Amino acid sequence: MRPICFASLLLLFSISAKAQTPGAGNVARPKLVVGIMIDQMRWDYLYRFNDRFTPGGFKRLIGQGFSCESTFIPYTPTYTAVGHTCVYTGSVPAITGIVGNNWYLRGSKRNMYCTDDSTVVGVGTTSSAGKMSPKNLWTSTITDELRLATNFRSKTIGIALKDRGAILPAGHAANAAYWFDNATGGWITSSYYMKDLPEWVKNFNNRKLADQYMANDWNTLFPIESYRQSTSDVKPYEGKLLGGDNSFPHETSKVTNNKYEAFRTTPGGNSITFDMAKAAIDNEKMGQGTSTDFLAVSFSSTDYIGHTFGPNSIEIEDCYLRYDKELAAFLTYLDQKIGKGQYLLFLTADHAPLEWRYDLN
Template sequence: MRRWIPCLVLTAAAGCASAPPQTQPSTRPSLVVVIVVDQMRTDYIERGLPHFTGGLRRLATEGTWFRDAAYPYLNTVTCAGHSTIGTGSLPYRHGMVLNAWWDRETGRSRPCTSDGTVRNIGYSGKAAGGDSARSLLVPTLAEALRRETGGRTVALSLKSRSSIPLVGRSATAIAWFDELTGWTTSTAYAPTKLPWLDRYFAANPVKADAGRTWERLLSPSHYEGVDDGTGERFPQGWTQTFPHVLATTVPPFTAQWQRSPFADEYLGKLAGAAVNSFGLGRGKGVDFLAVSFSTLDLVGHQFGPASHEVQDVVLRLDRTIGALLDHLDKTVGRGRYVVALSADHGVGSLTEQYAGAGRQGGTESLAAINGALAPFFGEGKYAVHSAYTDLYVAPGVLRKLEANPNAAAAVLAALKKLPALAHAFYASEIAAPEARQASDPVRRAAALSYHPERSGDIIVVPRPGWMLSTTSAATHGTLYTHDQQVPVIFYGPGVAAGVRGGAATPADIAPTLGALVGVPFAAPDGRPLVTLTADK
């Protein structure tokens, strides 16, 4: 008789020696649940834990929490992070290096999930464009579960670049929210709207939240800091301080709704409805449910990580996740599902709250390159695009620089003179595979984010506290701890409660979940933090 004995360990090498023998055969979990909280830093859980009463408390105290988990790469952005969680691979391998990269063939910025061969379908109106996982270069755990067990796979989020990389090229159901057209899917996954989703959205319109007031969940004394921090920005029609009243008209309403905890509540209930509609966790295969909560990211970009708004979103998300877990207990059964919780990246503090820091837009970097090359080649547009840390030059410029070392050196010298930049180097310095094991942490992190067809020609890294953006109050996308360190928590049968130290990354999530449900998943950049042994 074969029985699965799961044991959560610090490293794969530690094995399962301490696992107690089981006297009865165990049934493997029938549902994998991946919860991603966009922009959640590890310290958000530490800060909020005394006030949590719901799902975040349950996961953090009853699951195994790898407190030191962090992304090892430079481009800590949404598409890269969700792709790493979904595939167990890092950006250099899965290819989703940025939220949008410069397409050298078309001369335009290309969103990571953009696909001109498919068409988006709006549930409440005509949707624009097309989105799919066509640019994702490696398979996902969700695809493996569907292929190996016949399981159903569902992904839900406010963002296409969050939901799509978690499931991959195929899914039983997928939906995201477009600010202009509402809930959306794609012909990459279904030729028409799914009837149950169509009915759900019609019966539960987002606009029902119009006019609602977002007030702090707890009394103001429970929140750290002030409610009107220096540097905070806010959606149209709102102020820096509570309460925040949602507009009754579009467009202000949809922008505000996504930046309110009401969007998280809606998404949590939608996930519960998906469990009911598909009978997730109650079939013969191992089903997969991914829910990516985006509100924290949208709020964090505008109010910053120390704001009362961010603190309140996390407090309320604790309850939203708790309600979802309670629903799974009732419908699937406690002990019949496994959960992984993580984030796609963290976030830095407001620049205005750093001494000696500031903001710099991408145009300054492009101007520095063009100015440096003018004495060598004449006035011209040699640099064509900036994608935060990735700078792209026009066709033929790299060949000119290779032939003129003085011009190449002048470009880097000009960039390093900019007050915002700590490092600047050519992508050719990190293109070789050995760069991914470089002793220099900056070069190593950049190499792990580098894909030759999609990454920039020149890589820059901002100084601590500096932002390469003038539009957000706070942002991410660097190799600093506040951007890289995120929670990695596992919960479910065979997962012991406790906090673990040691190395772990979100790339370990997919292989760990695969091991927990008995479906080995090869993830070259991740490893199972759970070891399964077969006892005959």
């Protein structure tokens, strides 16, 4: 994995703590750690799209934070589940047990999905999408170690559209992990974590934000002719949005079949993830206690858009320009809610895409 730990950057936007005399009681600790994973982000996006990034988003992290530009963790394959697990455990597939998104069990002669768990049931859904847990993960995560170090006083929560993007970073001892359900258009979890959704999650789901985002067609943020870092809008080898086509404007308001599955492949998927992250911080009072809390947030729509349209598409460029604005707003929210200098945020990626060979021909 060549990171993406720059695209990962591993961008660390850290607390500004004064030097302290050694001793556990004197160590300045953040009230909240926010781990941001951008699914399928390449490090070069930070430079390709930099001219139109806002001062408060990626540029703020680069300018005020610390970037790990030569960080390598040697492993293969670089799938979503493996990348998330690698970052949050600091280990490799042979040790974590997460060797792919799926793998084959020779003993039982069947395929295994990384977070499948037949012993649990969905909470907030009746679909099989809820039958998930971290039981296939063999090692502890940084989030687990935080819970252990604070005698479980810290709260840890994982959030992502993809179940694996929420569950694996949150670890075994998480208070909760929430992921998006294609059947209901809401956030769900499993009985591994709880018997019923918290009232705030039910209220959040009742707002039907996915429907609201889909009601607004996806057009480019800027005039389409100004997207100089991308190839042409219409390419025969691009995929199509479910229920739509492969060119702007993407008329998401007209999508009826598999609407919530199509929603994942729009910038609205990132927006609702930011919304859910803020709702978790507000309602779970994260960063308000005496111990450091940890929110692990993964943004999955960047991956869906990348797989469908490619790394040189206008859709990807527009997605990251929009993401940058929302990232800036999220950092401002954290400044106000938790306090400047009171939280630690890192931003990384789980893997990156290769160039599409059609773009090279």
